[in-house]
Amino acid sequence: xxxxxxxxxxxxxxxxxxxxxxxxxxxxxxxxxxxxxxxxxxxxxxxxxxxxxxxxxxxxxxxxxxxxxxxxxxxxxxxxxxxxxxxxxxxxxxxxxxxxxxxxxxxxxxxxxxxxxxxxxxxxxxxxxxxxxxxxxxxxxxxxxxxxxxxxxxxxxxxxxxxxxxxxxxxxxxxxxxxxxxxxxxxxxxxxxxxxxxxxxxxxxxxxxxxxxxxxxxxxxxxxxxxxxxxxxxxxxxxxxxxxxxxxxxxxxxxxxxxxxxxxxxxxxxxxxxxxxxxxxxxxxxxxxxxxxxxxxxxxxxxxxxxxxxxxxxxxxxxxxxxxxxxxxxxxxxxxxxxxxxxxxxxxxxxxxxxxxxxxxxxxxxxxxxxxxxxxxxxxxxxxxxxxxxxxxxxxxxxxxxxxxxxxxx
Numbered sequence: 001x002x003x004x005x006x007x008x009x010x011x012x013x014x015x016x017x018x019x020x021x022x023x024x025x026x027x028x029x030x031x032x033x034x035x036x037x038x039x040x041x042x043x044x045x046x047x048x049x050x051x052x053x054x055x056x057x058x059x060x061x062x063x064x065x066x067x068x069x070x071x072x073x074x075x076x077x078x079x080x081x082x083x084x085x086x087x088x089x090x091x092x093x094x095x096x097x098x099x100x101x102x103x104x105x106x107x108x109x110x111x112x113x114x115x116x117x118x119x120x121x122x123x124x125x126x127x128x129x130x131x132x133x134x135x136x137x138x139x140x141x142x143x144x145x146x147x148x149x150x151x152x153x154x155x156x157x158x159x160x161x162x163x164x165x166x167x168x169x170x171x172x173x174x175x176x177x178x179x180x181x182x183x184x185x186x187x188x189x190x191x192x193x194x195x196x197x198x199x200x201x202x203x204x205x206x207x208x209x210x211x212x213x214x215x216x217x218x219x220x221x222x223x224x225x226x227x228x229x230x231x232x233x234x235x236x237x238x239x240x241x242x243x244x245x246x247x248x249x250x251x252x253x254x255x256x257x258x259x260x261x262x263x264x265x266x267x268x269x270x271x272x273x274x275x276x277x278x279x280x281x282x283x284x285x286x287x288x289x290x291x292x293x294x295x296x297x298x299x300x301x302x303x304x305x306x307x308x309x310x311x312x313x314x315x316x317x318x319x320x321x322x323x324x325x326x327x328x329x330x331x332x333x334x335x336x337x338x339x340x341x342x343x344x345x346x347x348x349x350x351x352x353x354x355x356x357x358x359x360x361x362x363x364x365x366x367x368x369x370x371x372x373x374x375x376x377x378x379x380x381x382x383x384x385x386x387x388x389x390x391x392x393x394x395x396x397x398x399x400x401x402x403x404x405x406x407x408x409x410x
Contacts, residue, residue: 046074046127046347046349047073048073048074048075048076048349049076049098049128049131049347049349050075050076050078050095050096050097050349051075051076051077051078051097051098051099051100051132052077052078052079052080052086052087052095052096052098052099052100053066053079053080053099053100053102054080054081054082054083054084054087054099054100054101055081055102055106056082056084056101056103056104057102057103057104057106057107058107059106060107061106061147062107064143064146065102065106065143066080068139068142069100069139072135074131074135078090078095079096084101087099087101087120088120091120091121091122091208092208094373096122097121097125097128097129097349098120098121098122098129098132099118100117100118100119100136101117101118101119101120102117103117109147114200115201115202116201116204117140117201117202117203117204118205118206119132119133119136119203119204119206120206120208121133121205121206121208122208122209123208123209124209124212124372124376124377125217125347126212126213126214126217127217127346127347128347128349129207133205136203137203140201140203143201144200145200209376209377212376215290216290216376217372217376218344219284219375220368220372220374220375221342221343221344221345221371221372223277223280223281223371224303224368224371225342225344225364227280227303227306227307228306228310228335228338228364228367229335230276231269231273231311231313231314232313232317232335233314233328233331234269234272234314235265235269235313235314235315235318238265238269238314238318239314239318239319239321239327240318240321240322240324240327241323241324241327243318243321243323248261259403262399262402265311266315269307269311270304270307270308273303273304273307274300274303274304274307277300277303277307281296281300290375292375293374293376293377293378294373294374294375294377294378294379294380295380298374298380298384299374299375302367302371302374302384302387302388305388305391306363306364306391308395309367309391309392309394309398312394312395312398312402313334313394315398315402316398316399316401316405319401319405320405337358338362338363338364339364341355341358341359341362341365342359342362342364342365342368343365343368343369344364348365363390363391363394366386366390366391367387367391369384369387370387373387
């Protein structure tokens with residue numbers, strides 16, 4: 001083995017990497033970003049899920065319940081209201097994940113009937129829903145125990161009076177039958193009181209979109225993520241790859257403008273991605289039995305808008321990439337973190353606040369939101385118009401920067 005030649009090859013590759021500063025920085029930054037995302041973003045527990053609380057009565061029990069909900073790290077109380085419809089509309093609009101509705105008789109400790117607390121849940125976010133339900137059940141089990149203890153204390157005070165009254169009635173009665181009847185009434189009264197202690201709170205769970213499996217929750221975002229990866233990686237081969245092989249330079253030797261080249265690339269890529277979007281939707285329906293509750297045409301249009309946005313992103317990055325390898329190293333610090341902070345696999349609420357803020361400047365977040373709204377909630381154009389406007393805004397920004405950089409560097 002020729003050691004000197006091997007060392008020379010190593011030196012050559014290191015010098016080549018040093019000359020490509022963008023590739024070097026990306027290689028160093030990308031692993032740090034991924035470790036940070038996995039360590040802080042994916043390793044945490046679900047906390048600070050936004051909820052609304054409806055209080056229809058006022059008193060110590062309601063105050064104790066509100067305090068318990070606020071002190072639970074699982075929940076972030078966005079609103080406390082006495083309007084049930086307002087709380088439900090907040091869930092329907094996606095402003096909160098659930099509404100906890102306390103009944104109007106919540107303060108009545110003398111009532112032996114169980115109090116029915118309603119959990120109005122946005123079940124389209126399957127992972128958040130899985131966390132909310134057991135946490136709420138445990139919370140109201142503890143509150144029910146405290147209320148039961150108060151009822152039991154009240155029963156222990158009033159119990160002897162009832163017993164004495166029963167003895168007086170039985171003494172004054174002339175017959176044995178009357179005595180037995182009064183004793184039975186007292187026993188039944190005590191039994192009902194004890195049942196009231198045990199059955200304090202009944203939690204009723206209303207899942208507004210029914211039971212949604214994890215695969216149903218995952219597929220809309222997987223479609224969006226696949227579209228992102230396909231568009232952005234495809235643009236590397238389409239522009240950066242052709243620049244590396246010299247095809248792009250030969251193309252510009254002809255009387256062809258930059259706008260024509262970019263327009264052609266966009267149209268060809270969108271044609272391919274539209275066919276791919278339809279194929280992905282059909283495959284998801286056939287293989288996994290996915291039901292699209294909304295308009296399937298709107299779902300396809302959303303994927304096309306997302307594809308247009310990510311093609312623009314790819315053009316912006318590839319405008320200055322001298323080779324396909326450079327492009328790949330430049331785009332990976334954007335695409336991979338976007339997969340994790342945009343709520344594809346986990347709800348955004350599971351991440352630290354800084355990642356939650358980053359999520360809202362990632363185009364994939366809005367495509368995920370629109371796709372889940374259409375496929376799981378049956379959302380229409382009026383429900384996802386904000387997502388569409390944001391994606392089109394990103395598209396205009398990316399294409400604008402891409403054309404400027406392209407004009408400068410080609």
